[in-house]
Amino acid sequence: DTGVSQNPRHKITKRGQNVTFRCDPISEHNRLYWYRQTLGQGPEFLTYFQNEAQLEKSRLLSDRFSAERPKGSFSTLEIQRTEQGDSAMYLCASSRGQVSEAFFGQGTRLTVV
Amino acid sequence: SQQGEEDPQALSIQEGENATMNCSYKTSINNLQWYRQNSGRGLVHLILIRSNEREKHSGRLRVTLDTSKKSSSLLITASRAADTASYFCATAITGNQFYFGTGTSLTVIP
Numbered sequence: 001d002t003g004v005s006q007n008p009r010h011k012i013t014k015r016g017q018n019v020t021f022r023c024d025p026i027s028e029h030n031r032l033y034w035y036r037q038t039l040g041q042g043p044e045f046l047t048y049f050q051n052e053a054q055l056e057k058s059r060l061l062s063d064r065f066s067a068e069r070p071k072g073s074f075s076t077l078e079i080q081r082t083e084q085g086d087s088a089m090y091l092c093a094s095s096r097g098q099v100s101e102a103f104f105g106q107g108t109r110l111t112v113v
Numbered sequence: 114s115q116q117g118e119e120d121p122q123a124l125s126i127q128e129g130e131n132a133t134m135n136c137s138y139k140t141s142i143n144n145l146q147w148y149r150q151n152s153g154r155g156l157v158h159l160i161l162i163r164s165n166e167r168e169k170h171s172g173r174l175r176v177t178l179d180t181s182k183k184s185s186s187l188l189i190t191a192s193r194a195a196d197t198a199s200y201f202c203a204t205a206i207t208g209n210q211f212y213f214g215t216g217t218s219l220t221v222i223p
Contacts, residue, residue: 093211
């Protein structure tokens with residue numbers, strides 16, 4: 001499968017624990033995006049990378065959130081000290097360039113209990 | 114705040130009918146994309162229309178863009194039960210991020 005791959009698909013964690021999600025973009029895509037989606041809402045932008053550089057971060061991305069894309073390939077999104085409000089679907093997307101289609105992975109559904 | 118707003122929020126039609134959903138946005142864009150999302154799943158890219166384009170077709174899909182009105186429409190012709198999903202428009206302003214609306218929930222009744 002050459003699409004965007006996200007792992008894990010589901011994660012249940014206790015409040016206060018740290019979690020990390022992984023995204024493997026389409027191999028020739030230099031742009032990678034993270035979005036968060038809650039029930040009944042559209043995806044909300046969190047951050048984006050061009051190659052290994054994190055070029056933009058949303059104000060939604062509190063200091064408990066950190067994203068990396070070492071070597072410009074896969075990316076990780078870590079949430080520290082999770083809160084119940086972090087429960088959502090976390091979506092990763094990649095694109096070839098500025099005006100290209102963005103392709104999304106299946107998402108990681110996080111439930112904080 | 115989200116850039117795009119889809120209208121209507123929910124739409125229910127009979128199989129075989131056409132479905133039209135609209136998207137309005139607030140600022141000038143580079144391009145606009147339409148996505149489909151089945152319940153609890155990821156987003157599937159449907160079509161991209163650039164700011165200098167007015168209409169685009171892909172199979173049973175027709176997308177229009179009116180930059181003077183800051184609006185776009187997605188027409189699905191000859192709908193099928195499998196078209197039941199939520200549909201989102203996403204606008205790219207600088208190209209660095211995509212802003213999504215809250216979506217239109219389409220139900221196609223067999």
